[in-house]
Amino acid sequence: MSWKVAPHLKYTKNDEWINPEDGTVGITDYAQAQLSDVVYVEITVSEGDEVQQGDIVATVESVKAAADVYAPVSGTVVAINEDLADTPEVVNSDPYGEAWMVRLQIADPAELDGLMDADAYQKYCEEREA
Amino acid sequence: MSETTIREPLLVELSSPGRRGVRFPEADVPAAAVPEALRRTSLPLPELSEVDVVRHYTRLSHFNHAVDIDFYPLGSCTMKYNPKVNEDMARLPGFAHIHPLQPEETVQGALAVMYYLQEYLKEIVGMAGVSLQPAAGAHGELTGVLIMRAYHRSRGDTKRNKILVPDSAHGTNPASSAMSGMRVVEIPSDDRGNIDLAKLKAECDDTLVGLMITNPNTLGLFEEHIEEVVQAVHDAGGLVYGDGANLNALLGIARFGDMGFDVVHLNLHKTFSTPHGGGGPGSGPVAVAQHLVDFLPGPIVEVVDEDEENGPTYGLVMPRHSIGRVKAFYGHFGVMVRALTYILSLGGEGLRQVAEDAVLNANYLRVQLQDTYHIPYNRLCKHEFVAEGRWEDAPGVRALDISKRLMDFGFHPPTNYFPLIVHEALMIEPTETESKRTLDAFVAAMKQIAREARENPEVLHEAPHTTPFGRVDEVKAARELVLTWFDWPQQG
Numbered sequence: 001m002s003w004k005v006a007p008h009l010k011y012t013k014n015d016e017w018i019n020p021e022d023g024t025v026g027i028t029d030y031a032q033a034q035l036s037d038v039v040y041v042e043i044t045v046s047e048g049d050e051v052q053q054g055d056i057v058a059t060v061e062s063v064k065a066a067a068d069v070y071a072p073v074s075g076t077v078v079a080i081n082e083d084l085a086d087t088p089e090v091v092n093s094d095p096y097g098e099a100w101m102v103r104l105q106i107a108d109p110a111e112l113d114g115l116m117d118a119d120a121y122q123k124y125c126e127e128r129e130a
Numbered sequence: 131m132s133e134t135t136i137r138e139p140l141l142v143e144l145s146s147p148g149r150r151g152v153r154f155p156e157a158d159v160p161a162a163a164v165p166e167a168l169r170r171t172s173l174p175l176p177e178l179s180e181v182d183v184v185r186h187y188t189r190l191s192h193f194n195h196a197v198d199i200d201f202y203p204l205g206s207c208t209m210k211y212n213p214k215v216n217e218d219m220a221r222l223p224g225f226a227h228i229h230p231l232q233p234e235e236t237v238q239g240a241l242a243v244m245y246y247l248q249e250y251l252k253e254i255v256g257m258a259g260v261s262l263q264p265a266a267g268a269h270g271e272l273t274g275v276l277i278m279r280a281y282h283r284s285r286g287d288t289k290r291n292k293i294l295v296p297d298s299a300h301g302t303n304p305a306s307s308a309m310s311g312m313r314v315v316e317i318p319s320d321d322r323g324n325i326d327l328a329k330l331k332a333e334c335d336d337t338l339v340g341l342m343i344t345n346p347n348t349l350g351l352f353e354e355h356i357e358e359v360v361q362a363v364h365d366a367g368g369l370v371y372g373d374g375a376n377l378n379a380l381l382g383i384a385r386f387g388d389m390g391f392d393v394v395h396l397n398l399h400k401t402f403s404t405p406h407g408g409g410g411p412g413s414g415p416v417a418v419a420q421h422l423v424d425f426l427p428g429p430i431v432e433v434v435d436e437d438e439e440n441g442p443t444y445g446l447v448m449p450r451h452s453i454g455r456v457k458a459f460y461g462h463f464g465v466m467v468r469a470l471t472y473i474l475s476l477g478g479e480g481l482r483q484v485a486e487d488a489v490l491n492a493n494y495l496r497v498q499l500q501d502t503y504h505i506p507y508n509r510l511c512k513h514e515f516v517a518e519g520r521w522e523d524a525p526g527v528r529a530l531d532i533s534k535r536l537m538d539f540g541f542h543p544p545t546n547y548f549p550l551i552v553h554e555a556l557m558i559e560p561t562e563t564e565s566k567r568t569l570d571a572f573v574a575a576m577k578q579i580a581r582e583a584r585e586n587p588e589v590l591h592e593a594p595h596t597t598p599f600g601r602v603d604e605v606k607a608a609r610e611l612v613l614t615w616f617d618w619p620q621q622g
Binding site: 037 | 546550
């Protein structure tokens with residue numbers, strides 16, 4: 001199996017990514033490949049919601065499984081991607097771009113330091129494939 | 131779908147105005163008008179004759195797979211053969227033609243069936259009380275969690291809101307917990323497929339309602355540290371819930387009560403040989419240890435009078451602190467008759483042999499296939515095992531392709547993509563009712579498919595080839611969900 005890792009993002013053990021620059025959050029290419037064809041995305045938070053690190057912000061459903069998406073860091077939800085309801089397939093085709101799910105105003109940038117960088121995440125995926 | 135697909139018309143398409151199945155005799159009483167406010171002007175139901183409807187459904191039934199047609203190794207579902215004597219018993223007029231509102235003294239035989247079934251199930255799992263009310267497995271789970279909640283609340287212990295669920299548990303366990311308002315915490319498995327003891331102990335605190343554990347788990351493995359697991363939960367004041375869906379592996383050999391479990395549910399439609407897979411109905415009795423007996427949903431059948439001459443009189447009784455009714459009337463009575471028939475047909479020795487043969491069959495398949503398919507937790511299994519449906523030298527072939535190809539050999543596919551802790555999971559449960567000849571035919575098919583995956587992967591991607599319907603586009607079906615003919619775009 002092969003998957004892409006974007007160099008500028010930070011990653012969680014649950015296969016979410018967050019962009020430290022703009023606070024957008026989504027799931028990784030590895031995660032979408034594991035899930036296979038995504039058929040439904042529900043964003044479970046609204047603009048203005050305060051979320052803690054680890055809170056559920058979305059659920060993703062594929063033909064194989066359903067998975068919760070957790071907030072990689074604490075913060076305030078400043079935008080949600082409403083287009084995903086009609087185009088869940090972009091989670092498969094463009095997980096790091098069009099398929100962003102929520103944008104957070106990051107409460108404590110120090111929490112980002114606890115996440116994996118691209119190299120560490122790549123290794124983490126390889127370990128699980130072994 | 132493939133071009134060879136046979137399309138069975140829908141009933142609405144077969145409809146012809148004025149056609150009817152029944153012609154009622156002329157009424158011999160004056161007609162009473164339905165109030166205008168309750169009447170609708172149009173009712174677009176199909177109009178068909180009896181023979182139209184019978185042929186439609188009979189044709190559809192030919193498209194289906196069933197355990198009466200061929201092997202059905204759908205892991206975790208225990209698709210064993212259901213002996214036809216069960217059906218004979220359920221159709222006895224004294225069982226089939228009674229009404230749930232009949233006075234108790236006129237249905238003593240039916241109550242005796244329920245009483246005996248309660249007693250046998252208690253003995254089989256080693257618990258003190260049982261309720262036959264829940265309609266199916268997940269309903270039994272919800273009932274069990276509500277019993278655990280009621281127990282803690284009755285003691286004034288109201289801060290408990292956390293339920294632990296191992297990642298090798300049945301997928302319904304976290305759903306049942308969440309439905310009863312509990313917080314679910316997942317506990318990972320260790321590299322032998324057991325629950326990770328250290329991670330479990332770290333979560334055992336005074337907010338713990340309990341643990342929901344499936345044993346043997348969905349990897350088909352018996353928890354090697356079950357006594358320690360139970361002890362850790364009890365030490366924290368929590369209760370242990372056993373998902374008995376995999377009881378087929380333990381019948382007559384090990385009992386949940388002896389392992390220290392507080393609550394278990396059983397699936398009569400799996401272990402006790404009642405029909406399922408076509409909508410059931412199921413039946414998910416819940417059995418509990420002594421300290422939870424008063425919380426069981428009711429009514430429960432008890433001996434209310436004992437007369438030397440006439441024998442016992444049975445009655446319906448509500449437990450003292452019952453969580454209430456969870457089902458109309460008394461649960462799925464017809465299923466209970468079948469399950470009791472099965473238990474009495476086999477007896478204690480026979481039930482033990484069920485478990486022995488189920489485990490033997492699963493291990494036979496596991497060992498026959500282990501050089502062809504990667505089996506991540508490859509140790510002596512119970513009633514089922516989980517293989518990976520992927521190979522490095524067959525890129526692009528997935529568990530789904532293997533499953534669809536198996537249909538060309540006349541077999542039902544194994545459970546796919548569960549448990550989630552195995553990549554491209556193929557969960558295989560042969561059950562005890564399959565002969566060595568059937569198992570060998572399955573092994574041969576699986577080995578041929580593994581060869582095809584390397585030599586001719588297209589035949590897998592396009593499978594099934596021999597069924598009335600070809601490969602269904604599951605992604606399109608899920609993304610463009612159309613649930614009724616009237617919403618179908620072409621109908622306008």
